[in-house]
Amino acid sequence: MAPKPEPTVMEKIVSLCKRRGFVFQSSEIYGGLNSCWDYGPLGVELKRNVKDAWWRAVVQERDDVVGLDAAILMHPKVWEASGHLANFTDPLVDCKQCKLRHRADHMPGFDATKGLPPGTKCPNCGGELTEIRKFNLMFKTFMGAVEDSAATVYLRPETAQGIFVNFVNVQQATRKKLPFGIAQIGKAFRNEITPGNFTFRTREFEQMEIEYFVEPGTDEEWHRRWKADRMQWYLDLGMRKDRLQFREHGKDELAHYAKGCADIEYQFPFGWSELEGIANRTDFDLKQHTQYSGVQLTLFDEATKTHTVPYVIEPSAGADRSTLAFLVDAYDEEKDGDETRVLLRFHPRLAPIKVAVLPLVKKEGMPEKAMTIAKALRAAGITTGYDEGSAIGRRYRRFDEIGTPFAVTIDGDTLKDDTVTLRLRDTMEQTRVPAATIVDTIRERMNRMPR
Secondary structure (H helix, E strand, C coil), X not given: CCCCCCCCHHHHHHHHHHHHCCEEECCHHHCCCCCCEEECHHHHHHHHHHHHHHHHHHHHCCCCEEECCCCCECCXXXXXXXXXXXXXXXXXXXXXXCCCEEEHHHCCCCECCCECCCCCECCCCXXXXXXXXXXXXXXXXXXXXXXXHHHEEEECCCXXXXXXXXXXXXXXXXXXXXXXXXXXXXXXXXXXXXXXXXXXXXXXXXXXXXXXXXXXXXXXXXXXXXXXXXHHHHHHCCCCXXXXXXXXXXXXXXXXXXXXXXXXXXXXXXEEEEEXXXXXXXXXXXXXXXXXXXXXCCEEECCCCEEECCEEEEEEEEHHHHHHHHHHHHEEEEEECCXXXXXXXXXXXCCCCCEEEEXXXXXXXXXXXXXXXXXXXXXXXXXXXXXXXXXXXXXXXXXXXXXXXEEEEECHHHHHHXXXXXXXXXXXXXXXXXXXXXXXXXXHHXXXXXX
């Protein structure tokens, strides 16, 4: 019998995610639901930390960006004005034999003006394909008791439109002048034909978006500045530089509203793929909503007595994709004697658990002292894990595998001189520090880079 092939890096990460409580298949006891995932106890902490780091960088540390949390359900006219009803489609073909559905634009030889080459067969079974038809990616539902066309609403496919329709509300409430931005984190929904690659492409996902409003004519400079800022954010949180790159969109692939767009791509185990897009949306959205609503979405300049329709720069990142990228980037294996140590080298700000508190043995007052230290760390807002079962080496490995950057061990010497052992995840270096200073010591080290 041939030896079983070694699992790929992605397979190892997916396995770790389920085993340690990062990500579970949605509705798993019923066989799961394709491309839907649930974040477990560690995954929800990791994703929350990613979102918090983004919000801190783009809103709380700036004086020119404010926040918004718009509703998922919006007036259907919004999607008519934005172009989503007419343009938010994928070209779809079905196999007449195996009934599988495929995106035509992902098949060899596809041409946007001519379609697929004559005689193209199903890539799964070689069967005959249907004609290409447009498939709108928005999820449709009904509001109210009657299911008819007048009650049709959509689950939003992006968070951006909630910002555009609130442009005047936010500006008048905050009295911001150009340039300024509105940021939002929220759920979006797309009925993707071919989702996959774990949590990379899903039908329900979370976006982290900024619409940054600028004077026309300054848009290209602001586009450059936001590209640099957004790339630096990933680097500041420890992501490896050689796994990040920019990809400029060609003229033939720009969205109908865009003057320019660049993707920040990450080298996932399945290849280079989009992590975040930074687009110059021009004044398309505000003009469209002005036309369809009859409400002027402009800024009035008292000095010149003129109305300005701002241009918009949009940095748009996926919270789920970013979380997956940080997880992939952190994954590491290294030899440790005869064994292999698996660890996640998260930046301390992203790690789901910042510090593990471990009594060496379950006796001699060590658990009680350990619990006191754990309580002090938690009271200081530092997420803390506690484990008193099995050998200390095994406990270290368990916390290494979930990315915990620090471990505090309480031993016999702690009871004599009130010092503890501080162990670092990345180097396994151990030093003695006073128990009384452990909160300050962890806080000071939290902002250090893991690499």
